[in-house]
């Protein structure tokens with residue numbers, strides 16, 4: 001039997017099962033990496049995402065060659081032609097692949113007409129295997145993230161003192177929601193000047209005539225494991241001590257605050273979640289860091305990331321079509337060109353995404369997603385946009401974050417209430433409203449902030465459904481106190497917004 005290994009663009013890790021299994025025969029084992037132009041044509045990807053993946057693949061292939069693997073690197077229209085040729089040339093009888101996370105790509109591989117058998121090895125880039133998550137999920141009525149996270153803390157013995165959480169509490173989130181102060185001094189971040197390989201990839205992408213999104217010239221993400229490790233190290237020393245306090249704050253021109261910027265690397269295998277968690281835990285003990293920051297950060301990786309992946313694998317393909325509120329408005333054009341909207345919060349976040357492919361969690365959830373939810377944009381349209389626009393986007397992380405958490409399209413499988421908010425929240429947590437042409441306190445006149453009238457329009461349109469979620473009772477009580485004429489004005493402003501093509 002002749003083994004061949006296909007390394008996928010989001011599994012650039014020497015420790016993945018396929019490479020580790022055949023490590024002792026590496027000089028005899030053909031390995032292939034393929035850049036497919038047709039894959040990049042599937043959607044208008046952020047150009048920096050394409051640069052990241054293709055440059056990281058080229059660097060990884062060079063590392064494998066230097067390590068004596070028999071590497072073929074193909075730049076092709078599609079995956080199939082180079083695969084068939086390579087299988088024939090090397091007389092491969094078994095193609096070994098780390099099982100892809102994304103369901104559509106897994107199905108695509110299975111549909112390929114190849115003259116050999118395919119052997120998927122388990123993906124070891126998450127801490128919980130799919131089977132372990134399913135066992136956890138089947139044993140309970142509600143799949144609460146907090147329960148899952150606590151189980152993970154015990155299972156992996158992270159921030160634990162015997163069977164109790166370090167510091168006495170599992171969760172310090174209450175300390176992590178401070179609004180931004182004036183003149184916050186945010187840490188300098190570590191960026192990388194594109195090297196020759198990255199420059200080549202940039203030129204290659206610039207030459208392609210398929211639809212693309214975002215700025216390519218400002219690319220300065222890391223593209224190797226070494227650089228990803230440096231980003232992690234820099235985060236731990238410079239940002240982790242204050243990660244918690246302003247975790248939810250948004251400030252004009254401050255793209256990154258104290259966030260780690262590691263999702264692009266974690267999601268393609270340049271970092272492993274356990275090394276990230278261990279780095280934070282070690283810094284907590286060695287440098288006496290505040291528990292709210294360290295626990296808050298570890299919860300993101302050990303809790304949220306694992307949970308979102310687990311739910312994706314646990315649910316079926318139908319999840320991607322969910323639309324609990326039956327929202328069907330099209331995505332407004334300004335999502336593709338942020339400077340064309342006058343809503344300053346959206347303009348700031350969208351321009352930032354165009355420039356970098358990145359926004360932090362609250363910008364994603366409480367500005368971009370919130371607007372889509374309360375204005376009634378179709379969940380699949382906004383999910384498609386997120387998938388195109390973000391440097392760290394993949395099917396497994398999009399479905400649960402955008403459809404589940406952001407749009408509540410799954411009717412509450414993972415969130416207990418929709419993340420919907422008016423200008424009140426955005427004004428409290430950012431400085432965006434002070435530079436906006438709309439009035440953050442107005443909800444009924446031409447100057448009213450669209451987030452205000454869309455919010456109450458959303459609550460009133462869906463009050464019957466929202467009643468079934470216990471946690472919405474307070475808001476529904478507030479709805480009842482709004483005079484009918486005022487509510488009608490808001491409903492009509494919402495309608496008018498959609499009738500007006502110039503948003």
Ligand SMILES: Cc1cc2nc3c(=O)[nH]c(=O)nc-3n(C[C@H](O)[C@H](O)[C@H](O)COP(=O)(O)OP(=O)(O)OC[C@H]3O[C@@H](n4cnc5c(N)ncnc54)[C@H](O)[C@@H]3O)c2cc1C
Nearest residue numbers: 259260261262263300301304305360361364365392393401
């Ligand atoms: C609408 C929406 C869309 C999102 N899209 C993506 C996406 O395309 N890719 C992606 O990796 N994350 C996504 N997230 C989750 C989260 O916002 C990003 O992981 C995070 O903002 C990445 O920035 P960071 O590395 O600086 O994160 P930090 O704030 O420093 O957090 C540390 C790490 O925790 C993990 N994490 C935290 N929350 C989540 C979560 N909800 N799901 C998965 N991982 C999480 C990430 O790996 C992240 O790198 C999305 C969240 C929302 C609400």
Ligand code: SF4
Nearest residue numbers: 343345423433436449
């Ligand atoms: S006033 Fe409204 S539209 Fe303007 S920045 Fe604030 S929330 Fe956004």
